[in-house]
Amino acid sequence: MSERPEIYTVGELRASGHVQKDLRREIRDNLLAALAAGRDPWPGMFGFNRTVLPQLERALLAGHDVVLLGERGQGKTRLLRTLAGLLDEWSPVIEDSELNEHPYEPITEHSRALALTEGDRLRVAWRHRSERYVEKLATPDTSVADLIGDVDPMRVAEGRRLGDPETIHYGLIPRSNRGIIAINELPDLAERIQVSMLNVMEERDIQIRGYVLRLPLDVLVVASANPEDYTNRGRIITPLRDRFGAEIRTHYPIELEDEVAVIEQEGHLVAAVPPVILEILARYTRALRESPAVNQTSGVSARFAIAGAETVAAAALRRASVRGEDNAVARIIDLEAAVDVLAGKIEFESGEEGREQDILDHLLRMATAETVRAHLHGIDLGPLVSALDGSSTVTTGQLVTAREFLEGLPSLNGSRLYDEVGERLGAENDGQRAAAVELALEGLYLARRISKDSDDEETIYG
Known part of the structure; x- marks a missing residue:
């Protein structure tokens, strides 16, 4: 692991020549660099070189969200975890930001106000690539609040207005902003919970209860599913399945x-x-x-x-x-x-x-x-x-x-x-x-x- 950059304010970040990239461009550039250098972007994966990996590489270059379909024990989760290796090793965020906002582009009201007040003195923190990959095992008891968010009664009790966006406790997907969220066994999510993901997958924003929020999330959603579960125990609802740009079948080792x-x-x-x-x-x-x-x-x-x-x-x-x-x-x-x-x-x-x-x-x-x-x-x-x-x-x-x-x-x-x-x-x-x-x-x-x-x-x- 390389040393964390010694940059602490947005002014220092601009002076360093740092260029902001959206997540998909970051992954695309790093994947192309690895392929051009002959470096294996998928360490520890065996048997997928001629089948699964070329399909996954094309999906990532196209900027698609991905769902992997395959029987148990085919390495789906391990493959998803290797995606973290395609992120920049260190990424700047606004210090103490709930949604890991880029210092050049704050998206919440609190961060925008802070950026306006602090200017070039706005504090910058750094996240390692391992912190930008989040994994969630889908279970039938998973709620919309877990994935998207909900009103936090403690913040309301502190005296904030109920309509104040500061009363929202964000779920796992918004907190994965500028990173990758992997959902294992996606069909096990209740259908009403899958519906809550539709805006995130297409419009890249979130809706929580009666709040009108336009938070342009920069997140890559990847998922795994067992075809048997897909047809029997649960299913991926058609609108959500349609929003995944790539559906890739995995397999057991051929050789x-x-x-x-x-x-x-x-x-x-x-x-x-x-x-x-x-x-x-x-x-x-x-x-x-x-x-x-x-x-x-x-x-x-x-x-x-x-x-x-x-x-x-x-x-x-x-x-x-x-x-x-x-x-x-x-x-x-x-x-x-x-x-x-x-x-x-x-x-x-x-x-x-x-x-x-x-x-x-x-x-x-x-x-x-x-x-x-x-x-x-x-x-x-x-x-x-x-x-x-x-x-x-x-x-x-x-x-x-x-x-x-x-x-x-x-x-x-x-x-x-x-x-x-x-x-x-x-x-x-x-x-x-x-x-x-x-x-x-x-x-x-x-x-x-x-x-x-x-x-x-x-x-x-x-």
């Missing part, structure tokens, strides 16, 4: 690499999770999104895979703590713990009652098999199959340490198979090597080349 990148970025992992396990979780999530047994209208959020990664990391940390391992590293065996706690995040079709766990287990096996094929193709696992000849078995489990697992592997008579599997997956320590070999064993089991017997305590391959 597997983007899905993994989202998990890596958003997951708060308390232990090391090898990339191959993140890939299994990403493939698992994508398989659920394609399954006819899952209710796709509610979507399978990216939070599903993120929570899965956090759970396998927690399982690894628990094992390391209980068994005294130096390095907590997640392994394939920990995926079972993730499935146990993630089932509640999925909505199944009505005809699938009683089969939910079977569906989850089946799709996890599919995701694991696809990952094995992607990473271990070309490696001859025959020596490991031969070693498990009926007299030898391999034991693993959620409380079996990586060292115990590796020491329990059968000898392969000089074959470098274990090293080869570890090298293919980039293993650098015992935990990662154990995860790599567990993946190979699970792949052999899924290919029906070896057997597997599991209970709550341990899993035996043989």
Whole structure:
């Protein structure tokens, strides 16, 4: 963050050569500058480069208010929050102004009178771009007073006339003047509350009860909505929808690499999770999104895979703590713990009652098999199959340490198979090597080349 400008009066501001810009021009100029410099205006967004982001950029260049439509967990809120990065880092306002008025253009009676009295001595304050982005979660109990404003009885009690504009307590939208207001889950707003936004969206002014106010607000309104809520639980009323200049559909990541990148970025992992396990979780999530047994209208959020990664990391940390391992590293065996706690995040079709766990287990096996094929193709696992000849078995489990697992592997008579599997997956320590070999064993089991017997305590391959 750069230092706040050392300018304290409107006279100093004019002397500095500061030029006033309206909000849309400010966003347009900063977006064009970022694109011309090859700088990413949307840090942390994955999978939208060829679809959503070009549409959003065109909408902002056109100066449009924007509504994002998409299922849960598609990154709508995160995308809206990145808009703050397109604002100037520091912006001047009249000191103590309720509506963040520009020192060159006061809009309330109080600020205009103050500017007339003080002249070049009018005090200037500075707002950081992070203060100019306001977010509101739409809830059914949201009122017009919350968004637009209402008469403040305390100010009336102080002796002001009821018709005095100074008796008004402004709501969230006027207080976002010269900034961005984001309304999440817009269809959840009652229709009469949406009506109160019509003047703000089109005429850029506000109406409060019987007051005749012409406050030219400079605010960008952005919103998010779930299409399912849009059609069932609530809707955006037609006049309000018409006032949004752009309606943009979001989507889940199209490429597997983007899905993994989202998990890596958003997951708060308390232990090391090898990339191959993140890939299994990403493939698992994508398989659920394609399954006819899952209710796709509610979507399978990216939070599903993120929570899965956090759970396998927690399982690894628990094992390391209980068994005294130096390095907590997640392994394939920990995926079972993730499935146990993630089932509640999925909505199944009505005809699938009683089969939910079977569906989850089946799709996890599919995701694991696809990952094995992607990473271990070309490696001859025959020596490991031969070693498990009926007299030898391999034991693993959620409380079996990586060292115990590796020491329990059968000898392969000089074959470098274990090293080869570890090298293919980039293993650098015992935990990662154990995860790599567990993946190979699970792949052999899924290919029906070896057997597997599991209970709550341990899993035996043989």
